[in-house]
Amino acid sequence: xxxxxxxxxxxxxxxxxxxxxxxxxxxxxxxxxxxxxxxxxxxxxxxxxxxxxxxxxxxxxxxxxxxxxxxxxxxxxxxxxxxxxxxxxxxxxxxxxxxxxxxxxxxxxxxxxxxxxxxxxxxxxxxxxxxxxxxxxxxxxxxxxxxxxxxxxxxxxxxxxxxxxxxxxxxxxxxxxxxxxxxxxxxxxxxxxxxxxxxxxxxxxxxxxxxxxxxxxxxxxxxxxxxxxxxxxxxxxxxxxxxxxxxxxxxxxxxxxxxxxxxxxxxxxxxxxxxxxxxxxxxxxxxxxxxxxxxxxxxxxxxxxxxxxx
Amino acid sequence: xxxxxxxxxxxxxxxxxxxxxxxxxxxxxxxxxxxxxxxxxxxxxxxxxxxxxxxxxxxxxxxxxxxxxxxxxxxxxxxxxxxxxxxxxxxxxxxxxxxxxxxxxxxxxxxxxxxxxxxxxxxxxxxxxxxxxxxxxxxxxxxxxxxxxxxxxxxxxxxxxxxxxxxxxxxxxxxxxxxxxxxxxxxxxxxxxxxxxxxxxxxxxxxxxxxxxxxxxxxxxxxxxxxxxxxxxxxxxxxxxxxxxxxxxxxxxxxxxxxxxxxxxxxxxxxxxxx
Ligand SMILES: Cc1ncc(C[n+]2csc(CCOP(=O)(O)OP(=O)(O)O)c2C)c(N)n1
Ligand SMILES: [Mg+2]
Numbered sequence: 001x002x003x004x005x006x007x008x009x010x011x012x013x014x015x016x017x018x019x020x021x022x023x024x025x026x027x028x029x030x031x032x033x034x035x036x037x038x039x040x041x042x043x044x045x046x047x048x049x050x051x052x053x054x055x056x057x058x059x060x061x062x063x064x065x066x067x068x069x070x071x072x073x074x075x076x077x078x079x080x081x082x083x084x085x086x087x088x089x090x091x092x093x094x095x096x097x098x099x100x101x102x103x104x105x106x107x108x109x110x111x112x113x114x115x116x117x118x119x120x121x122x123x124x125x126x127x128x129x130x131x132x133x134x135x136x137x138x139x140x141x142x143x144x145x146x147x148x149x150x151x152x153x154x155x156x157x158x159x160x161x162x163x164x165x166x167x168x169x170x171x172x173x174x175x176x177x178x179x180x181x182x183x184x185x186x187x188x189x190x191x192x193x194x195x196x197x198x199x200x201x202x203x204x205x206x207x208x209x210x211x212x213x214x215x216x217x218x219x220x221x222x223x224x225x226x227x228x229x230x231x232x233x234x235x236x237x238x239x240x241x242x243x244x245x246x247x248x249x250x251x252x253x254x255x256x257x258x259x260x261x262x263x264x265x266x267x268x269x270x271x272x273x274x275x276x277x278x279x280x281x282x283x284x285x286x287x288x289x290x291x292x293x294x295x296x297x298x299x300x301x302x303x304x305x306x307x308x309x310x
Numbered sequence: 311x312x313x314x315x316x317x318x319x320x321x322x323x324x325x326x327x328x329x330x331x332x333x334x335x336x337x338x339x340x341x342x343x344x345x346x347x348x349x350x351x352x353x354x355x356x357x358x359x360x361x362x363x364x365x366x367x368x369x370x371x372x373x374x375x376x377x378x379x380x381x382x383x384x385x386x387x388x389x390x391x392x393x394x395x396x397x398x399x400x401x402x403x404x405x406x407x408x409x410x411x412x413x414x415x416x417x418x419x420x421x422x423x424x425x426x427x428x429x430x431x432x433x434x435x436x437x438x439x440x441x442x443x444x445x446x447x448x449x450x451x452x453x454x455x456x457x458x459x460x461x462x463x464x465x466x467x468x469x470x471x472x473x474x475x476x477x478x479x480x481x482x483x484x485x486x487x488x489x490x491x492x493x494x495x496x497x498x499x500x501x502x503x504x505x506x507x508x509x510x511x512x513x514x515x516x517x518x519x520x521x522x523x524x525x526x527x528x529x530x531x532x533x534x535x536x537x538x539x540x541x542x543x544x545x546x547x548x549x550x551x552x553x554x555x556x557x558x559x560x561x562x563x564x565x566x567x568x569x570x571x572x573x574x575x576x577x578x579x580x581x582x583x584x585x
Contacts, residue, residue: 030463030494030501033494034493038494050500052460052501053461053501068555100361113339114339115405115425116416117429118413282407283412284408292407294448
């Protein structure tokens with residue numbers, strides 16, 4: 001299967017967007033080679049602004065650009081936006097509902113060797129709690145590109161979570177990205193794995209493994225954490241009666257929490273959250289870390305067996 | 311300072327540079343450029359200037375060194391190991407799963423690391439806190455902080471600069487690793503922090519400008535800084551990113567790229583070191 005990092009797709013999408021819309025501007029904070037905004041810079045140098053190692057100033061500047069009619073896309077690592085610049089995101093961008101897009105790369109532990117200081121395990125929890133913000137966590141390159149295009153159409157702030165490592169391409173080019181609408185990646189009636197981002201591919205592998213045991217698993221891809229497709233989640237709860245969530249993020253405050261909140265209110269069934277336990281990450285190869293923190297397909301399969309037994 | 315001691319320190323810096331190459335090559339990732347640029351400063355500190363005891367890393371009266379530009383972790387680790395804080399063999403575990411030598415320094419895992427850094431711009435504030443504690447406790451230790459010249463684009467650095475002068479923290483000495491490069495290019499092209507020395511002066515600091523690869527000048531500057539009363543001191547050290555390895559010198563792409571085996575071999579040959 002072809003593998004492409006979502007940050008690569010983000011860089012390409014920005015160029016396409018730049019061609020279509022002269023109001024699109026791109027900001028970075030000395031990481032343009034890593035976030036891939038460098039692609040946009042090469043094509044539209046006059047619409048690219050490097051703010052240096054100053055993430056708070058980058059988001060504040062974007063707020064001003066948006067207030068003056070531009071559509072700024074800001075990028076740095078997810079630990080630094082929303083991490084370093086959370087208050088600017090909250091007060092200067094989200095509260096006034098300004099049209100700023102944040103492409104946050106290197107999210108999660110698949111950052112690898114750089115270690116805990118560079119591995120955001122809590123960014124979804126942070127941005128999910130901010131009113132007015134739309135939150136996308138694309139699963140592959142196709143979804144990323146379409147999420148970027150959709151973000152430009154939305155009038156208001158959007159957060160797009162991107163990864164460093166190459167991940168399998170799951171969708172064909174004809175895939176339709178509808179913000180706020182979950183995608184059923186695989187049908188099944190015994191349990192549902194509700195996954196986001198890079199974990200969608202692991203969820204599909206887990207469903208495949210379980211099908212060999214006669215367990216039929218629905219895989220729901222939540223590319224939009226906010227607004228959440230509660231309908232699809234409630235249906236999954238009602239129709240399967242056992243739910244496992246999967247995210248490359250802390251089990252606190254992210255997708256797992258969002259799903260548990262929804263299921264508890266509308267249709268209580270067992271929900272097991274697979275994610276990073278309540279700890280910081282560490283240095284290691286991305287694959288080793290996914291293994292150590294229990295984020296591989298076999299961990300998901302084990303969680304499904306447990307959910308079904310209950 | 312006698313020439314013999316300086317020659318000894320220069321040789322130590324050479325060994326530290328060789329460690330940086332070996333470590334990043336073994337890890338397959340990491341930051342050689344900014345580690346090499348500050349190698350002479352950190353060597354002078356750990357092997358001559360700092361009041362430290364590797365046998366007693368928690369000694370309350372020790373001087374503190376804070377690597378604010380935490381990505382230069384290989385440099386800090388090499389200095390700590392050579393100074394006896396932990397076994398030199400451990401250096402080759404850099405960035406590996408389970409290692410105490412995390413990609414960026416972790417004060418809770420490795421003796422000798424004073425502050426966990428890696429998110430740029432935060433080290434000077436922590437240094438100020440330690441300096442304030444020294445004053446409260448009547449202790450005479452000094453706090454040394456190493457900043458990158460791209461790093462000082464962070465607003466927090468200037469908040470800390472203001473605070474250090476405000477509280478007359480004359481027990482704080484900062485170095486600026488003035489190598490002229492960050493990740494996206496030369497600092498003056500990305501986001502110019504110039505005029506650097508004037509800015510620190512305007513913030514109320516005592517400022518010296520030196521050659522950051524001249525061990526004699528580094529030591530002299532710290533001796534001068536120690537005599538300053540009522541003000542924090544900034545030593546702007548002109549350096550060359552990648553210093554000591556010809557093909558890495560002044561090359562922006564060696565910021566965060568590890569040498570491949572054959573490149574490491576070439577680098578080690580230049581550093582007169584066996585693989
Ligand atoms: C807050 C923050 N933003 C971004 C980064 C990513 N980053 C790591 S090193 C670096 C460039 C540092 O340049 P400089 O301070 O000049 O370091 P040196 O040249 O000494 O290596 C950047 C942007 C970071 N570690 N922390
Ligand atoms: Mg620099």
